[in-house]
Amino acid sequence: xxxxxxxxxxxAGFGAACARLFADxxxxxxxxxxxxxxxxxxxxxxxxxxxxxAVTLDVRRRKAVQDAIEGLPDAFSQIDILVNNAGLAxxxxxAHETNPDDWDAMVDTNIKGLIYCTRFLLPGMVARNRGHIVxxxxxxxxxxxxxxxxxxxxxxxxxxxxxxxxxxxxxxxxRVTCLAPxxxxxxxxxxxxxGDAERAAQVYAGTQALTAEDIAGIVxxxxxxPPHVNVNALExxxxxxxxxxxxxxxxxxx
Numbered sequence: 001x002x003x004x005x006x007x008x009x010x011x012a013g014f015g016a017a018c019a020r021l022f023a024d025x026x027x028x029x030x031x032x033x034x035x036x037x038x039x040x041x042x043x044x045x046x047x048x049x050x051x052x053x054a055v056t057l058d059v060r061r062r063k064a065v066q067d068a069i070e071g072l073p074d075a076f077s078q079i080d081i082l083v084n085n086a087g088l089a090x091x092x093x094x095a096h097e098t099n100p101d102d103w104d105a106m107v108d109t110n111i112k113g114l115i116y117c118t119r120f121l122l123p124g125m126v127a128r129n130r131g132h133i134v135x136x137x138x139x140x141x142x143x144x145x146x147x148x149x150x151x152x153x154x155x156x157x158x159x160x161x162x163x164x165x166x167x168x169x170x171x172x173x174x175r176v177t178c179l180a181p182x183x184x185x186x187x188x189x190x191x192x193x194x195g196d197a198e199r200a201a202q203v204y205a206g207t208q209a210l211t212a213e214d215i216a217g218i219v220x221x222x223x224x225x226p227p228h229v230n231v232n233a234l235e236x237x238x239x240x241x242x243x244x245x246x247x248x249x250x251x252x253x254x
Contacts, residue, residue, distance in 0.1 A: 002050075003223075006030040006079045008059055008117055009086030011038040013186035014136060014219075017212035018083055021220050023050045030076050032057040032068065033086070051075065059086045059113030069120040078128065081223050082121050084114045084135045087154075089192045092147035103150045110154035115161065122165075122174070129173045132223050135162045136215075137180040139235055143243055155180070159233065166232060175230045177222045182237030184210035207240040 005022045009015040011033035019031055019042060028051045033039040036056045043054040053076045055068045087110045090102035118133060125131030140148050141155030162178035169176065189200035215236075222231045 003080035015085040017216035060108040065116040089151040132175040180235040
């Protein structure tokens, strides 16, 4: 039986890869993103394979999220899977040097956008007594690094919010999964470094990072387990990444 999947941040990266994979499985898609041109291009690419509804949406705007969800066409209105993928990191400066506007953008997208989409789609899932929310977190939600400050804080929120959703939904047939990827080669670093392609490329130089397709495969897998099986949280890294070495300040070092 085909499902209806709502994906935020669908125009690129993890979101676009998830859309392609769910389309291959015959699932109906609601694709939401701020950037209209790549969003519509993806819709047109996938339309021959499945039913697709595209919504140009800034998830930071609560009323816009509510209107988009309440205005879904009937054929797309009963959402079975929500992939809360929209998110970003901006800058890598220490907390005392960062731009507060970057902090606001991360909080508004990574936290507020995620909770708005959840709040307006969850009642339908509860009423139908079925559904699955997959929240895209990050290893940065558990493991700190210099410059991670607010980005890591927002992803820690995603982890804890996911746990509390599970607590709220006890006794309901609605699943919640927090997927925490490590280093993945998408547009992430280009966004973080505001279009500095050379600096973004250095993040992945000499290594093999996760791909968007890797993460999409995991998202699809957790949603296809038997309905009574809930993957609460899943942290995944490339074999080329680990937790160390920890950053150490050394006197006299440049």
